[in-house]
Amino acid sequence: MFVEDANPVGIRAYMALMKPRVLILLQITALCSVLIHDALEWRLNGEWNFLETGQIMLVVTIGGLLSAGGANSINMWYDRDIDPEMSRTNRRPVPSGAVSPKNALWFGISISILGVAWFMAMTNAVAAFWSGFSVLFYVLIYTMWLKRTSTQNIVIGGIAGATPPIIGWAASIPAEELSITNPFFLGGEPLPWLMFALIFLWTPPHFWALALYRSSEYEKAGVPMMPWVKGADRTLLEMRIYGLLLIAIAAIPWMDTAAVGTEGAVAWTAIAMILGIWYFRTLLMIDCNEEVDEKGRIPSAFHSFKTSLYYLALMFIGLVICALNTIASMVFLAIVVLMIVKNEVKSRQDA
Numbered sequence: 001m002f003v004e005d006a007n008p009v010g011i012r013a014y015m016a017l018m019k020p021r022v023l024i025l026l027q028i029t030a031l032c033s034v035l036i037h038d039a040l041e042w043r044l045n046g047e048w049n050f051l052e053t054g055q056i057m058l059v060v061t062i063g064g065l066l067s068a069g070g071a072n073s074i075n076m077w078y079d080r081d082i083d084p085e086m087s088r089t090n091r092r093p094v095p096s097g098a099v100s101p102k103n104a105l106w107f108g109i110s111i112s113i114l115g116v117a118w119f120m121a122m123t124n125a126v127a128a129f130w131s132g133f134s135v136l137f138y139v140l141i142y143t144m145w146l147k148r149t150s151t152q153n154i155v156i157g158g159i160a161g162a163t164p165p166i167i168g169w170a171a172s173i174p175a176e177e178l179s180i181t182n183p184f185f186l187g188g189e190p191l192p193w194l195m196f197a198l199i200f201l202w203t204p205p206h207f208w209a210l211a212l213y214r215s216s217e218y219e220k221a222g223v224p225m226m227p228w229v230k231g232a233d234r235t236l237l238e239m240r241i242y243g244l245l246l247i248a249i250a251a252i253p254w255m256d257t258a259a260v261g262t263e264g265a266v267a268w269t270a271i272a273m274i275l276g277i278w279y280f281r282t283l284l285m286i287d288c289n290e291e292v293d294e295k296g297r298i299p300s301a302f303h304s305f306k307t308s309l310y311y312l313a314l315m316f317i318g319l320v321i322c323a324l325n326t327i328a329s330m331v332f333l334a335i336v337v338l339m340i341v342k343n344e345v346k347s348r349q350d351a
Contacts (some may be wrong), residue, residue: 013098014107017076018069025312026164027064031057032316033168033195039323040191043259053172056123060171063118064164067131070112071138071160077104078143085221088214119171126183127170134163151226154211158203165195194254195319201246202312205239205283209305212236212288213298232288243283247276260322260329267329268322271336272315278340279304279311 042048120128142157169192250272282304
């Protein structure tokens with residue numbers, strides 16, 4: 001997703017194996033999940049142990065960095081034959097020689113196991129289960145199978161990247177409440193699955209926006225990415241379908257009205273739909289025939305990629321604010337509208 005720093009060495013090389021920029025984005029969604037869980041409990045019960053919330057957030061951050069970082073390290077070990085073929089990945093620690101393949105593998109396995117064990121010891125079996133699931137799914141299903149065999153690699157593989165909110169929510173559940181029905185599915189609580197669905201549906205259009213202008217590199221490396229296998233038109237069609245689905249899920253009443261009230265639930269729906277339409281518009285504007293910039297990027301596709309990052313961040317911030325306070329959610333809605341209007345005016349002026 002990002003270009004790694006050039007030629008990392010020593011400890012920095014091992015940190016680069018973990019894909020720190022990707023890790024930060026994943027852990028932010030997990031931490032938001034912890035905050036949302038505890039905020040809703042506070043709205044319902046009037047009690048909030050801030051120290052305990054902080055401890056859980058620290059535990060989730062450490063466990064997530066270890067388990068997801070380990071999975072990323074194993075991914076780099078396995079992809080050591082194709083990473084040198086692409087400019088986006090040829091400076092990674094293994095192809096650059098900063099870390100040997102053997103060391104990358106054992107480093108990844110070690111910290112993955114440590115991360116899952118950390119969740120088991122510091123939180124509960126449900127959080128540990130989903131942490132282990134995400135590691136195994138990313139390594140075995142995505143890296144070793146789908147990535148090199150299917151154009152749906154990013155779609156199905158996105159399940160692993162969508163699990164951090166599930167892990168964060170599970171870690172927030174007190175041990176005495178783990179006797180709920182279907183604990184490994186969080187008792188059917190809808191909100192963590194909304195966060196899961198957001199990331200899952202967001203991943204394909206987010207990633208394909210970059211793959212559109214790196215298509216030849218993926219073809220050279222033998223990775224069946226959608227743009228070069230099915231073509232740009234088919235890729236854009238599927239990206240827009242996912243964009244519509246992101247808008248559609250906003251209409252589902254995910255927020256607990258007993259906690260946030262009708263006004264809070266309506267505010268969340270409005271925020272999600274407005275942001276979804278804003279992001280969807282960038283997908284409609286992608287023109288694969290436009291002239292590439294000095295870095296070889298399709299400007300409209302890169303604009304959509306950047307907007308997708310803002311979209312996901314604002315969606316999770318909106319969820320946190322709506323869980324905390326209804327009036328604040330109304331203010332945030334107004335800020336989102338003003339931000340989008342300002343962005344559109346600036347875009348027209350630049351054009």
